[in-house]
Amino acid sequence: MSNTSSVNSDKREALDSETQAKYVHLQTILSEMESVLVAYSGGVDSALLLKVAHDVLGERAMGAIASSAAYAPEETAEAIAVAQQMGISVLTLETHELEDERYVANNFNRCYFCKNELFTQLEPLAKKHNLRYIAYGINKDDEGDFRPGQRAAREFEVRGPLQEAGLGKQEIRALARFLGVPVWNKPSMACFSSRIAYGTKVDVAALQMVYKAEKLLHELGFSQLRVRHHDKIARIEVERAEMPRLIEEEMSRKVTDGLRKIGYTYVTLDILGYRSGSMNEGFFKKKKA
Numbered sequence: 001m002s003n004t005s006s007v008n009s010d011k012r013e014a015l016d017s018e019t020q021a022k023y024v025h026l027q028t029i030l031s032e033m034e035s036v037l038v039a040y041s042g043g044v045d046s047a048l049l050l051k052v053a054h055d056v057l058g059e060r061a062m063g064a065i066a067s068s069a070a071y072a073p074e075e076t077a078e079a080i081a082v083a084q085q086m087g088i089s090v091l092t093l094e095t096h097e098l099e100d101e102r103y104v105a106n107n108f109n110r111c112y113f114c115k116n117e118l119f120t121q122l123e124p125l126a127k128k129h130n131l132r133y134i135a136y137g138i139n140k141d142d143e144g145d146f147r148p149g150q151r152a153a154r155e156f157e158v159r160g161p162l163q164e165a166g167l168g169k170q171e172i173r174a175l176a177r178f179l180g181v182p183v184w185n186k187p188s189m190a191c192f193s194s195r196i197a198y199g200t201k202v203d204v205a206a207l208q209m210v211y212k213a214e215k216l217l218h219e220l221g222f223s224q225l226r227v228r229h230h231d232k233i234a235r236i237e238v239e240r241a242e243m244p245r246l247i248e249e250e251m252s253r254k255v256t257d258g259l260r261k262i263g264y265t266y267v268t269l270d271i272l273g274y275r276s277g278s279m280n281e282g283f284f285k286k287k288k289a
Contacts, residue, residue, distance in 0.1 A: 026165035027052065033159065035057060035133070036057065036061050036062075036133045037122060037131045038050045039066075039119075039134065042078060042186075043189055044183050044185075045139055047083075048162070068094060069204050093121050095117050096117060100117065103193075107198060107199070110202070111147060111194075115149035115153060119156040120156075134156065134157075134159070135158065135160065136153060139162040139169060139172055141169045188224065188276060192210045192211055195279075196229045197231075200229070206229055213234055213258075213262055220255065224238070225237060225238045225242075225274060233268060234266070237275065243271075
């Protein structure tokens with residue numbers, strides 16, 4: 001294990017003892033892996049994983065970022081810039097999930113086909129660079145959520161070191177801040193396909209509507225948000241603390257006018273506020289019934 005993985009006692013006081021222990025465990029896991037290709041997206045989970053892997057393994061740890069119509073191009077560019085800021089170069093590749101009719105059909109297992117495409121692309125890349133494992137940023141908090149992509153990870157024997165070390169999202173953010181990862185407080189992101197209601201086909205036109213809608217809201221100063229796509233209806237999720245500003249007359253008019261220009265007929269606010277995976281709620285309740 002390289003010297004960069006150790007932290008002096010003064011700095012360790014910035015982390016609680018449990019997070020410190022999990023950090024050491026994460027370092028041990030990565031050291032025992034010997035070499036790894038990290039599926040990097042630019043979010044805090046994969047950024048932290050890439051940072052620690054590089055600290056521990058040096059050039060035997062590499063990152064790879066995929067681009068497709070399901071992600072904002074500026075997010076990809078920002079992710080590459082963040083890796084460069086940390087002194088880590090990343091490989092880039094394109095994924096073609098939109099060419100898979102099973103993905104486009106947008107059934108409840110859509111994420112399986114997305115991750116299957118990603119890992120299919122990463123596997124030969126890892127072999128080319130003689131890297132023993134592929135790893136991704138799943139964490140302990142993901143265990144209770146519905147994530148079909150985990151099945152693809154198991155099939156490709158992709159590792160989840162953050163999860164293996166028992167690190168949850170709050171601990172990951174604290175550790176990322178402690179280690180100087182620039183995106184430690186970045187709002188959670190996911191591909192735009194996750195905004196489209198199950199059963200509605202995923203196509204470039206719908207993805208572009210979501211992209212433009214969320215970009216508009218970000219430009220208006222909203223941070224953690226989702227625009228859920230229900231054909232001509234946009235269902236906006238923001239943090240509950242930001243709801244009063246969203247429904248102010250002038251702001252609500254700006255948002256409504258902007259989203260109508262994008263192609264939505266009706267613009268609604270989800271009064272439960274932002275939450276990860278809200279598309280799963282209605283789908284599984286309906287399926288159960």
